[in-house]
Each structure stands twice: as structure tokens, then as C-alpha cells.
Amino acid sequence: MIRTFFVVLLLLGLGAVFAGLMVGYTPDAELNATARYYADNTAADTGAANIVTAIIVTYRGLDTLGEVTVLFLTAAIVALVLAAGREKDPASRIAPPPAGELLTTGSRLLAPLILLLGVYVFANGHLTPGGGFQGGAILASAVLLLLLTDPLRHFGHRLISVVESLSGFIYVLIGVAGVVLAGGFLDNRILPLGDFGALLSAGAIPVIYTLIGLKVGAEFASMLVSLSETEEPR
Amino acid sequence: MTLVTLAIATGFALVLIGLLGALTDRNILRMIVAFTIANTGVNLVLIGVGMLPGRTAPILDEAVSVAQAAARIVDPVPQALVLTAIVIGLGVTALMLAYALRLHQTRHSLDIRTFTELKW
Numbered sequence: 148m149i150r151t152f153f154v155v156l157l158l159l160g161l162g163a164v165f166a167g168l169m170v171g172y173t174p175d176a177e178l179n180a181t182a183r184y185y186a187d188n189t190a191a192d193t194g195a196a197n198i199v200t201a202i203i204v205t206y207r208g209l210d211t212l213g214e215v216t217v218l219f220l221t222a223a224i225v226a227l228v229l230a231a232g233r234e235k236d237p238a239s240r241i242a243p244p245p246a247g248e249l250l251t252t253g254s255r256l257l258a259p260l261i262l263l264l265g266v267y268v269f270a271n272g273h274l275t276p277g278g279g280f281q282g283g284a285i286l287a288s289a290v291l292l293l294l295l296t297d298p299l300r301h302f303g304h305r306l307i308s309v310v311e312s313l314s315g316f317i318y319v320l321i322g323v324a325g326v327v328l329a330g331g332f333l334d335n336r337i338l339p340l341g342d343f344g345a346l347l348s349a350g351a352i353p354v355i356y357t358l359i360g361l362k363v364g365a366e367f368a369s370m371l372v373s374l375s376e377t378e379e380p381r
Numbered sequence: 382m383t384l385v386t387l388a389i390a391t392g393f394a395l396v397l398i399g400l401l402g403a404l405t406d407r408n409i410l411r412m413i414v415a416f417t418i419a420n421t422g423v424n425l426v427l428i429g430v431g432m433l434p435g436r437t438a439p440i441l442d443e444a445v446s447v448a449q450a451a452a453r454i455v456d457p458v459p460q461a462l463v464l465t466a467i468v469i470g471l472g473v474t475a476l477m478l479a480y481a482l483r484l485h486q487t488r489h490s491l492d493i494r495t496f497t498e499l500k501w
Contacts, residue, residue, distance in 0.1 A: 168393075178454075222475075225479040
């Protein structure tokens with residue numbers, strides 16, 4: 148119990164620090180210099196209506212490439228950690244009781260629609276809230292629904308890794324094309340900026356976000372498949 | 382209490398609740414849930430700091446033209462940071478769950494007190 152006491156004491160101290168931060172806090176009335184630059188110049192620089200997307204894909208595109216790499220590493224480590232001690236023969240796994248009629252029929256109806264929504268979210272990332280990461284997560288949720296319906300369903304690891312590595316490779320290629328054809332690495336002006344607010348506008352941003360969506364979807368899907376293929380040793 | 386301070390206060394409260402759970406609970410799965418709660422709290426604080434009262438989302442359309450953007454939108458930078466933080470947080474959670482699964486496979490227990498190798 149002395150342990151809990153110290154934990155509570157620690158948290159009380161932390162809470163006091165937080166309260167101190169909050170008491171003196173008044174929200175700014177004006178944007179700071181960085182945010183003001185983005186607000187004023189995003190439309191002319193990148194042609195993207197969603198400023199957050201412009202920051203993530205173009206202004207700070209290199210960071211996003213790193214983020215996608217971290218996610219890839221996570222998926223790889225999850226697969227590595229779970230692969231040890233896995234049943235080699237998938238046929239030897241005990242079949243779980245069949246999913247109910249509702250889940251089976253529902254997933255057959257919903258999975259294509261969920262995939263469509265995911266594609267919509269990442270293809271419109273430069274116009275509406277959303278983008279590659281959100282769309283990729285939605286794609287993976289369709290995979291989750293299929294796995295819930297039939298845990299023994301076999302998803303091709305090869306297909307997932309081909310989608311994953313191809314989209315990552317093309318992403319880097321587009322970045323290098325920015326160095327050659329436009330102002331720098333991952334510059335989106337290698338394609339025409341188009342009409343502001345149209346689906347095919349903002350240069351390479353929709354292409355890059357589509358690639359990120361596919362890559363993130365494939366990574367999440369591979370994590371889900373790794374987790375579902377692991378079972379209790381008997 | 383304005384919306385901004387409410388959001389930041391809720392975020393700090395979630396951080397404290399999450400840390401309390403992570404430090405006092407013995408079950409590894411519940412500790413992972415506690416960490417995700419703390420993570421959500423940090424995200425909420427960041428979004429709250431970027432929020433300017435009376436302004437709208439940083440998306441330029443019919444409602445917010447390019448010319449008046451600087452006077453109408455909230456700070457987009459924290460939102461971009463939080464998007465990154467959410468994705469990385471999900472990766473960390475997936476890793477923790479994978480390790481928890483492996484620990485349970487080897488020791489048949491999710492109680493943190495069973496794992497004493499690194500304790501002195």
C-alpha cells in the first residue's frame with residue numbers, strides 16, 4: 148500500500164504542475180507566425196484546401212515519410228514477435244464456432260462499402276477532413292470485420308507486403324521526382340496544381356495520400372492478420 | 382470556463398487517470414488501456430492549445446476564403462502534430478499488445494508481478 152501512496156503523491160505533484168500551466172493560460176487571439184504563413188500561403192504554394200494535409204504531405208513531407216517508416220517497423224516487429232511459437236500448419240488450427248448469420252451477412256454487405264469509404268477518405272484528403280492515415284485505418288477495419296467473421300480466413304501475406312512495399316517505393320520515387328522536376332524533396336508541384344478545390348488538384352498531394360492510404364491500410368491489415376493467426380498453445 | 386480551458390483540463394485529467402491506472406494496476410492489458418487513455422489526454426491538450434476561440438477548422442472552402450483565412454482558422458500545426466501522434470500511438474499500442482500476447486504464451490499469466498526477471 149506504501150507503493151500506491153507514493154504513486155498518488157507523484158500524481159498529485161504532476162497535477163499541481165498541470166494546474167499551474169492551466170491557471171496562467173489564455174488562448175492567443177491571433178495566429179502565430181508559422182500558422183499565419185501556412186494560412187496565407189498554403190493555397191498559392193500547394194493548391195490544397197485542407198491546410199493540415201498541406202502541412203503533413205508537403206511542408207513536413209519528410210517527417211511523414213519517417214512516420215510511415217515507423218509504422219512499417221511496428222508492423223514488422225509485431226509480425227516478428229508473434230511469428231515465433233506460431234503453428235506452422237494453418238490447417239491444424241482448431242476451427243472456432245461459426246460466426247452468426249448477422250455477422251456473416253453483415254460483413255458481406257459492409258466490407259465493400261467500408262473499403263469504398265476508405266478510398267473516398269484518402270482520395271479527398273486535400274479537400275475534406277481525413278487523409279491517408281485515416282483512410283488506411285478504415286481500409287484495415289474492413290479486414291478486421293472479415294477476420295471477425297471467419298478467423299481462419301487466409302489473407303495473402305504476399306499480397307499485403309507487395310501493396311505495402313510498392314506504395315512505399317513509389318512514395319519515395321515521387322519525393323525524388325520533386326527534387327528533379329520541382330523545388331525539393333516531396334515537392335507536390337511535379338503535377339499541375341489544377342483548379343483550387345477540385346478532386347484532381349493540389350499537384351501530387353492526392354497521389355501521395357493515396358499511396359500513404361494503401362501503405363497504412365496494408366500495414367494495419369498485416370498487424371491484424373498477425374494477431375489473429377496467433378493462438379494459445381495447446 | 383471556456384471551451385479551450387475545458388478541453389485542456391479534460392486532457393490533463395485523462396493523462397493523470399491514465400498514469401494512475403498504469404502505475405497501480407497489476408494486469409498488463411489494463412495497463413495498456415491506461416497508457417492509451419494517457420495518450421488520448423496528451424492529444425487533447427495539444428489540440429486545445431492550438432484552438433483559438435471563435436475560429437473554425439483550417440480548411441479553405443466557400444465558408445472560409447483564402448483572403449480571410451488568417452483571421453478565421455485555428456492553428457493547423459498542432460492538428461498535424463496530433464495526427465502524427467495518433468498514428469504512432471496506435472503503433473505503440475499494437476506493439477504492447479503483441480508483447481503482452483507473447484508474455485501470456487510463455488508464462489500463462491497477465492499479472493505484472495509474475496515477471497520478476499528485471500526486478501532488483
